[in-house]
Amino acid sequence: MNVIPCWILISVLELVSAEWNTKDYMKREHSLIRPYQGSGMTIPYWDFTGSTMVTNNYIRLTPDLQSKQGAIWNSVPCHVRNWELQVHFKVHGKGKDLFGDGFVIWYARERMKTGPVFGNQDYFQGLAIILDTYSNHNGPHNHQHPYISAMVNNGSLHYDHDRDGTHTQIAGCEANFRNLEHDTHIGVRYERDTLTVSTDFSNKAAWKECFAVKDIKLPTGYYIGISATTGDLSDNHDILSIRLFELDLPDDPRDQEDRSNILPSASYFDAPREHVDDLKQSAFSRIMFFFLMLIAALALIACVVIGIMWYQKHQENSRKRFY
Structure with a gap:
């Protein structure tokens, strides 16, 4: 009769001890969950720029309007060696066939630097x-x-x-996450120098691997951020939550390695793709090609007509000489 209470007691003690083990749980100083508001318009541990708007249910980096950019950045550097970042987001807008531009999840050396890369600076140091x-x-x-x-x-x-970053990407996958009625999540896991990106876009509460790349070296002490931008095309880019978990890997010999001063690096990149003009230039090129082909066709027809006329004239002269 005392067996069941003992097992219950052991289970409770395990839960309590796990609660105190912060490595098994979310790092609150690097996470963003509802309610967002702190005192006034501030958010504890987070700063935002540009068109970013904080509501009770989401943080909108950009509205569905042209030429907007916004960002939210963690104010505490992340010194976690192995981690997993989970982002709950929603991208939606009025556009059916034309929409853009997108957003980026950053792990970068510098924060709050606006620029041309989806609202953040170019030539950054870190992971995008x-x-x-x-x-x-x-x-x-x-x-x-x-x-x-x-x-x-x-x-x-x-x-x-102009190349959509294809000449510098280390991996990628297609992902239909726009204008979905259900929740959309992305997970970024950095464990033992392996970067794995997974998604949950099918409303099945299960991760699907997008890609995994080994031999990725990332320093500690960088900042987590998310930025978004719109141009001629637009969308709402909403962030609902950000959760960072420290991975407990006691058997990892590199866990105690000092990574604070190394440079970010990757041993593998996707094969570069040749540069081509953008669509406006391509349309112009197609028009020019059409006119060139038209001129060439007219020239060919003119040559044929002139050739026929010359041949007929030659035949006529030959008959005159014969008579």
């Missing part, structure tokens, strides 16, 4: 997980948009919008 929704995409792609990709930068690489 890019959720690109720009439907009029550029370049000779073998994928559709929306598209998720990863970029690791040591500060020397340029993000090329």
